[in-house]
Amino acid sequence: MEQTLEPTADAAWVLVDDGCDALRESDRETRFTVSNGFLAARASRAINQSRQRIAPPSTYVAGLFDTRDIERPVPELVPAPDWLQIRVSLPGGPLIQHFGPGPSHPLTLDMRRGLLLTECRLVEGSAVSLRLRLLRLTSQDQRALGLQLLHLETDEGETEITLEASMDGFDSDLTSERLEHEFGVWRTHLSGKGLAMSAAVALRIDGQTLLPTVLSPFRWSWTWRTRPGQVVCFDRLVALARSDAPDQDPGERARNVLDGARTKGWRRVVEQHETAWSNRWSRSDVKVEGDGTAQKALRFAVYHLNGAANPEDPRVSIGARALTGADYRGHVFWDTEIFLLPFYILTWPEAARSLLMYRFHTLDGARAKAAERGWRGAFYAWESTDTGLEATPEQAVGPDRQIIDILTGAQEQHISADVAYAVWQYWQATGDDEFLVAAGAEILLETGRFWASRAQPEADGLHHIRGVIGPDEYHENIDDNAFTNVMARWNIRRALEVAAMLREQWPAQWTALSRRLDLNESELEHWTGVAETMATGLDSGTGLFEQFTGYFDLEDVDLSAYAGRTVPMDVVLGRERTQQSQVIKQADVVALLALLPEEFAGAAGKKNFDYYEPRCGHGSSLSTALHGLVAARLGDVETALDYFHRTAAVDLADTKVAIGGGIHIAAQGGLWMMSVFGFAGLSLRSDGLAFAPHLPASWSSLSFSVQWRGRRLSVRVDQVNQQLEASLEVGEPMILIVGGRPYPLASEAPLILHLESPPP
Numbered sequence: 001m002e003q004t005l006e007p008t009a010d011a012a013w014v015l016v017d018d019g020c021d022a023l024r025e026s027d028r029e030t031r032f033t034v035s036n037g038f039l040a041a042r043a044s045r046a047i048n049q050s051r052q053r054i055a056p057p058s059t060y061v062a063g064l065f066d067t068r069d070i071e072r073p074v075p076e077l078v079p080a081p082d083w084l085q086i087r088v089s090l091p092g093g094p095l096i097q098h099f100g101p102g103p104s105h106p107l108t109l110d111m112r113r114g115l116l117l118t119e120c121r122l123v124e125g126s127a128v129s130l131r132l133r134l135l136r137l138t139s140q141d142q143r144a145l146g147l148q149l150l151h152l153e154t155d156e157g158e159t160e161i162t163l164e165a166s167m168d169g170f171d172s173d174l175t176s177e178r179l180e181h182e183f184g185v186w187r188t189h190l191s192g193k194g195l196a197m198s199a200a201v202a203l204r205i206d207g208q209t210l211l212p213t214v215l216s217p218f219r220w221s222w223t224w225r226t227r228p229g230q231v232v233c234f235d236r237l238v239a240l241a242r243s244d245a246p247d248q249d250p251g252e253r254a255r256n257v258l259d260g261a262r263t264k265g266w267r268r269v270v271e272q273h274e275t276a277w278s279n280r281w282s283r284s285d286v287k288v289e290g291d292g293t294a295q296k297a298l299r300f301a302v303y304h305l306n307g308a309a310n311p312e313d314p315r316v317s318i319g320a321r322a323l324t325g326a327d328y329r330g331h332v333f334w335d336t337e338i339f340l341l342p343f344y345i346l347t348w349p350e351a352a353r354s355l356l357m358y359r360f361h362t363l364d365g366a367r368a369k370a371a372e373r374g375w376r377g378a379f380y381a382w383e384s385t386d387t388g389l390e391a392t393p394e395q396a397v398g399p400d401r402q403i404i405d406i407l408t409g410a411q412e413q414h415i416s417a418d419v420a421y422a423v424w425q426y427w428q429a430t431g432d433d434e435f436l437v438a439a440g441a442e443i444l445l446e447t448g449r450f451w452a453s454r455a456q457p458e459a460d461g462l463h464h465i466r467g468v469i470g471p472d473e474y475h476e477n478i479d480d481n482a483f484t485n486v487m488a489r490w491n492i493r494r495a496l497e498v499a500a501m502l503r504e505q506w507p508a509q510w511t512a513l514s515r516r517l518d519l520n521e522s523e524l525e526h527w528t529g530v531a532e533t534m535a536t537g538l539d540s541g542t543g544l545f546e547q548f549t550g551y552f553d554l555e556d557v558d559l560s561a562y563a564g565r566t567v568p569m570d571v572v573l574g575r576e577r578t579q580q581s582q583v584i585k586q587a588d589v590v591a592l593l594a595l596l597p598e599e600f601a602g603a604a605g606k607k608n609f610d611y612y613e614p615r616c617g618h619g620s621s622l623s624t625a626l627h628g629l630v631a632a633r634l635g636d637v638e639t640a641l642d643y644f645h646r647t648a649a650v651d652l653a654d655t656k657v658a659i660g661g662g663i664h665i666a667a668q669g670g671l672w673m674m675s676v677f678g679f680a681g682l683s684l685r686s687d688g689l690a691f692a693p694h695l696p697a698s699w700s701s702l703s704f705s706v707q708w709r710g711r712r713l714s715v716r717v718d719q720v721n722q723q724l725e726a727s728l729e730v731g732e733p734m735i736l737i738v739g740g741r742p743y744p745l746a747s748e749a750p751l752i753l754h755l756e757s758p759p760p
C-alpha cells in the first residue's frame with residue numbers, strides 16, 4: 001500500500017495544497033475532485049470529528065436529477081450518499097486532526113493517475129500520535145466503482161482506538177426503498193430515478209484481518225489497541241448504479257460490479273484505473289516546454305476534461321460545473337457544445353458522440369419548446385437536464401438583492417445553432433456517417449427548420465430575428481444579434497447541405513426521414529431564401545458587425561477607468577446603465593469570430609476584435625478563452641497568453657472569487673482550445689487538418705495528439721528550430737496543410753516542416 005500512496009514524482013503532474021484555510025475548504029474540495037463522468041467525489045475532509053456532517057455534499061452521480069421544490073419546479077442534480085465518512089476515536093472522544101504551523105492537512109492530486117492523496121496527523125495531547133494517509137479514486141476503468149484506502153501508522157502511544165466507517169446523506173434527498181447491511185436502493189422523490197449502492201470494507205492490522213462490528217447499514221467499527229510502529233490498512237470499495245424509471249431496479253448492476261471488484265481486490269482495481277488514465281493521457285496530453293505555469297494549467301484542464309465525460313451513457317451530458325459542485329443545479333448549457341466538444345471530438349470521439357446523442361435523445365423536448373412558442377423545428381433548452389425540457393429558473397436574486405426575471409430560457413436562442421455547430425464539427429472530424437444518418441442529420445434539419453421559422457421577412461427584404469439575448473447577456477430583448485443571426489444562417493445552410501447529401505448518398509434513409517419530418521422541396525427552397533436574406537448587421541464599408549441593432553448608438557464606457565475592480569461591470573454601473581451602454585459581459589461578436597472565422601473577410605477579423613475587445617468586461621468565465629483563441633489566431637500572441645493565464649486563474653488561483661460551487665469546466669476546455677486552435681493554429685478542413693502556429697515567446701515548444709477520421713497523430717511545434725513535426729501513429733495517409741500548402745503524411749516517416757515566418 002505504501003507505494004500506491006506515493007504521488008507521481010514529476011511535479012508537473014501533481015497539484016498540491018499544503019494549508020488548511022477554513023474559508024477555502026470548499027474551494028479545495030472542488031479543485032481536488034476525482035471524477036469519471038458518472039461518479040464524482042469532492043475532496044472532503046479525510047477525518048470527521050463528529051457524525052454530523054455540515055460540509056456541502058461530496059458525492060455526485062451523473063443524471064440523478066429531481067425536482068425538490070415543487071413550488072419552484074426547477075430540476076436539479078441530487079447529491080448521492082457520501083460513502084467516504086471515517087471517524088477515529090479514543091475512549092475519551094474523537095482524535096483531533098492537528099493543524100499546526102506549516103503543512104497540516106496537505107492534499108495531493110495526482111493527475112497522471114487520477115488519485116487524490118491526503119496526509120495528516122491525529123493527536124491526543126502528547127500521549128498518542130498517529131500518521132494518517134488516505135487515497136480515493138473513482139475508477140476510470142469501471143465507472144460505477146469508488147475506492148477509499150487508509151494507512152494508519154502509530155508513531156507513539158498505547159491506547160484503545162476505534163475506527164468507524166460510515167455513510168452520510170442518504171435520508172435528505174432520496175427515499176429509501178431497501179436498506180441492508182452493505183447494500184441500499186433509494187428513489188428520488190418526484191422523478192422516480194433509482195440509485196443503488198453496494199459496499200465492501202476490510203481492515204488489517206500488521207497484515208492480520210480484524211472483523212468489524214456492524215452498527216447499522218453502511219456503518220462499521222473496529223476497536224484495537226495501538227502500539228508504536230503498528231500499521232493499520234483499511235479499504236472500502238463501493239459500486240453505484242442509476243436507473244431512470246420507477247420500474248427499473250439498479251440494484252443488480254451495483255451488486256455485480258462490486259462482486260467483480262471484490263474478486264479482483266483493491267490492488268487490481270487501482271492498477272486497471274491507472275491503466276485507463278494512462279490510455280487517456282496518451283491521447284490527450286498537451287506538453288508545453290518553457291512555461292511551467294502553463295504546463296500545470298493544461299494538465300489540470302485535461303485532467304478535469306477527461307474526468308467529466310462518460311462515453312458509456314448517451315442519456316447524460318456535462319453540466320456547467322461538471323460533477324464537481326452544485327452551482328447551476330447540474331444543468332447543461334451551450335458550454336458543452338462550444339467549449340468542451342472540441343476537446344472530445346479531437347481526442348476522445350467516443351465521448352463526443354455520446355454527448356451529441358444526449359442532444360438527439362432530448363430532441364423531442366426541443367421540438368416541444370419550439371411548438372409552445374408557435375415556431376417549428378427544434379428550439380433547445382437553454383438550461384437542460386435529463387428530459388430536454390427547459391430548466392432555466394424564471395427568477396433569481398440579482399447582485400443588488402432585487403428579484404429579477406431570468407429571460408435566457410426564452411430569449412437566448414443561439415443554443416440551437418450551437419448544438420448544430422457541434423454536430424457538424426464532429427462529423428467533419430470523424431467522418432462518422434452512421435451517426436450523421438441516424439441522428440446528426442435530424443438535429444441539423446430540425447434546428448435549421450427552427451431558424452427558418454423564427455426569422456421573419458420584413459419590408460426591407462431581409463429576414464430578421466427580433467427579441468433575443470446573444471452571448472453578451474447584459475443586453476436583453478435585442479434585435480438581430482450578429483452572433484445569433486449569422487449562426488442561424490450557417491445552421492440553415494448546413495441543414496440544406498445535409499439534405500442534399502442524404503438525398504444523393506443515402507436515398508432510402510432520406511425518403512424515410514423526410515417523410516417522418518414532413519419535409520418537402522418547397523420548405524427547403526424557403527430555407528434557402530431565408531439564409532440568403534438573413535440580416536447580419538455587417539457594415540460592408542467598415543467590415544464591422546454591429547453586435548445588435550442600435551448597439552453603436554449606446555454609451556461608450558471606457559473600461560480602463562475601472563481597472564482593478566473585483567466585481568462585474570453590471571454591479572459597478574448598475575443594471576440599467578449597463579443595458580444602455582456598449583459594455584459587453586462576454587465574447588459575442590468575438591465568439592462569432594472564434595467559431596466562424598470565414599465570415600470575416602480580409603482584415604475584418606482584426607477590425608472586429610480591436611473594436612469589441614476593449615468593450616468586454618469579461619463578466620463570465622467563458623469570455624477570456626475565446627478572446628485568447630482569436631488573439632492567437634490573429635498573431636497577437638502576448639495578448640493571447642495573458643488571456644490564457646487569466647483563464648487558468650479562474651479555478652487555480654486563490655483569488656477573492658470562491659469556486660466552492662464547482663470547477664468552471666468550460667474554462668478548462670477553453671485552455672485546450674487556446675493551445676490547439678489558437679497557438680498551434682489547428683483548423684478542420686474537409687481534406688485534412690491545417691496548422692498556422694503562433695507560439696508565445698516563452699513557449700519553446702508545444703506538443704499534443706489529435707484524432708481525425710480514424711487516424712491518430714502527434715504534433716509538435718518547435719519554436720527554437722522553427723519547425724512543425726507531425727507523426728501519423730494510427731491510420732491511413734492523410735494531408736496536412738501548413739502555411740496554406742498541402743503535405744502528405746504517412747505512418748512510414750514523420751513530417752518535419754520549416755515554419756517560414758516565426759511567430760510574432
